[in-house]
Amino acid sequence: MIVDEKLIEGKRLTWILRCPTKGDSEELSALRIKIDGETENLDREAGEGLLTSEDFKKLIYEDSISEKNLFLVAEVEGKLVGFARLQGNGLSRYRHKAEFGICILKEYWGYGIGKVLLDNILGYADNVGIKKVCLYVVETNTKAIELYKSFGFVQEGLLINDRIHMDGNYYNSVVMGRIID
Template sequence: MYINKQEFIVNGLKHTIRSAIAEDANQLSDLRLQIDGETENLDRAKGEAFIDAQGFEQIIKKDTENPRNIFLVAVVDGRIVGFSRCEGSHLNRFSHKVEFGIAVLKEFWGFGIGKSLLKQSIAWADANGIKKITLHVLETNEKAIRLYEKLGFEEEGVLKNDRVLSDGKYYNTVIMGRFIH
């Protein structure tokens, strides 16, 4: 699905949140690779599960055509600096919910870009009858957990010793959800 683009100014930085389009595919491929190398908060190490421009074009096409999916990008001065996706299931028993994922370049942390992406995703979900948004977050990503809680998410469970990071230690994954009755 598509949303109307929205503009925000946070801490003096203007950013736009809009739906991804096919022309974003090259930037998205490069961006995802860079972000994966900047943080261990995500599931992948740099280069793992690489998606090339053609792969992103297919994802964007699928998400545009599917009323249960949305792919958003955050743009600063014409440059994509972050993205998020909500992906729903085609199964009837799960038709009320979507799973949310997000990534923002480290140099743009602290400018509310993640919050803007999440708020736009929530607004889209609410407007389209989606009752639940779920996500997984690394237990040490306390800023993200606080943001999710502020926006109505609650902890639903913990996957213990779910990830091994570069320090060789095991970390838990927190499962969070936001449900609208």
């Protein structure tokens, strides 16, 4: 689905919230690699699960025609600094449900970009009849967990020793969900 562009005047930063276009695909591919290398909060290390420019073009197109998917980007002064993606489930038994993720460059943490992305993702999900939105978050990412809780997410489970970070230690993943009746 495609939504209208919005100018966001937030915490000490003005930025644009919009859906990506094909022209963003190369920048998105590079951005994803950079963000993956800046934090251990995401699933991948830099360069793993690589999505090329062509892969992003395909995602952008598929999401633009899907009623259950939404891809949003955050743009500051003509530069993409983050993105979020909601992906609905095409299986009949799970058609009421979607998963999402958010990625933001570390230098833009603390400006409220994640909160705006999340608010828009959930507003969209509610409008298209998605009853449950799910996510996985590393247990040590307490800021993200608190943000999700403030939007009505609850912890549904804990995956013990679910991931290994570069320090060689195992970390738990929190399974969270938000249900709309």
